[in-house]
Amino acid sequence: MDSITKVAAAFVKAQTAFGPALKSATNPHFKSKYADLAACVEAVVDALNANGIALMQRNHPQDGGVCIETLLIHESGEILSAGMLTVPASKNDAQGYGSALTYARRYSLMAACGIAPEDDDGNAARKATGASPTKGAGVISAPAVILSGLSEDWKAWLGDFARDVGNTFESGGAVAAQTLIDDVTKAEQLEDAHITGLYALLGSKCRSALKALPRAANQVTA
Numbered sequence: 001m002d003s004i005t006k007v008a009a010a011f012v013k014a015q016t017a018f019g020p021a022l023k024s025a026t027n028p029h030f031k032s033k034y035a036d037l038a039a040c041v042e043a044v045v046d047a048l049n050a051n052g053i054a055l056m057q058r059n060h061p062q063d064g065g066v067c068i069e070t071l072l073i074h075e076s077g078e079i080l081s082a083g084m085l086t087v088p089a090s091k092n093d094a095q096g097y098g099s100a101l102t103y104a105r106r107y108s109l110m111a112a113c114g115i116a117p118e119d120d121d122g123n124a125a126r127k128a129t130g131a132s133p134t135k136g137a138g139v140i141s142a143p144a145v146i147l148s149g150l151s152e153d154w155k156a157w158l159g160d161f162a163r164d165v166g167n168t169f170e171s172g173g174a175v176a177a178q179t180l181i182d183d184v185t186k187a188e189q190l191e192d193a194h195i196t197g198l199y200a201l202l203g204s205k206c207r208s209a210l211k212a213l214p215r216a217a218n219q220v221t222a
Contacts, residue, residue, distance in 0.1 A: 007074035010051040017047035021115050036152075037106045044113045048072065057105050065089045066097060068104040070112040082112030090150070103152060150197055158194065162201035174209035181210075 021035035021043045041055070048055055052075040060067040065088035072080040087104040089096040110116060150158070161184065169177035185195065199207060 002078070004078050004080050006076045007053065007072060007078040007080045010053050010074055011048075011072055011080065014044070014047040014051040014053060015114065017050070018113060018115055019043045021110065035106075037102055037109075040106050040109050040115065043115055044109070052076075055109075057108065059101070060084060062086055064092075066101045066104050068101070068108045070105075070108045072112070082108060085111070099152060103155070150193060154194065154197070158197050158201060162198055165198070166203055166206050169203075169206040169209065174206070174213055177206060178210055178213055 019042075021040045045055055054073040054075075056071040056073055058069045058071060060069060065086055067084050067086045069084045070082040072082070074080075085104050085108040087100045087107075089100040165177050165180055168180050181195075181198070184190065190198075199210075202210070
């Protein structure tokens with residue numbers, strides 16, 4: 001087994017200087033912001049380089065999608081791999097593969113370096129309300145196949161909306177959460193793909209409670 005003693009020690013030092021991935025990119029459909037690939041790279045690359053580590057993301061052949069491996073290359077020659085992440089392309093064209101590549105690179109980098117988007121864990125809501133984080137109000141962070149057909153902007157917006165729904169469920173129950181979903185669906189003219197993506201991002205407790213509502217009040221489908 002190849003030694004990673006030097007790169008591991010350097011990575012520990014670099015990680016102490018990592019910043020949050022700032023939500024600096026604006027969703028063109030809405031006023032919400034999200035952390036794009038550039039923000040994620042910016043959060044870590046200076047600290048990595050200062051400790052003798054180069055960041056590299058290798059693209060592996062993958063039918064119907066992209067496969068990204070994030071590598072941390074130390075000046076000694078030691079290499080630390082974060083493993084491979086596969087994301088399916090939404091369409092069989094340059095745009096579909098480009099979107100999948102950006103998505104895979106962003107999430108592979110965040111997983112490799114242990115960073116998260118600023119306020120991604122609900123800190124924004126806690127600061128606004130003074131409440132502690134709510135159990136079960138988070139969303140899944142791993143790339144979901146069900147979201148692969150949506151643009152990066154929609155994925156980011158749905159992640160924020162899912163947190164809002166989760167917090168509403170914790171504070172007001174399933175009916176309040178469903179009312180929020182219905183109101184936003186109507187106001188923003190969300191399509192079935194968006195609703196399905198939202199449902200996939202909700203916590204299991206919230207999702208089960210919404211499914212248990214009477215059909216007339218429950219428009220979210222599995």
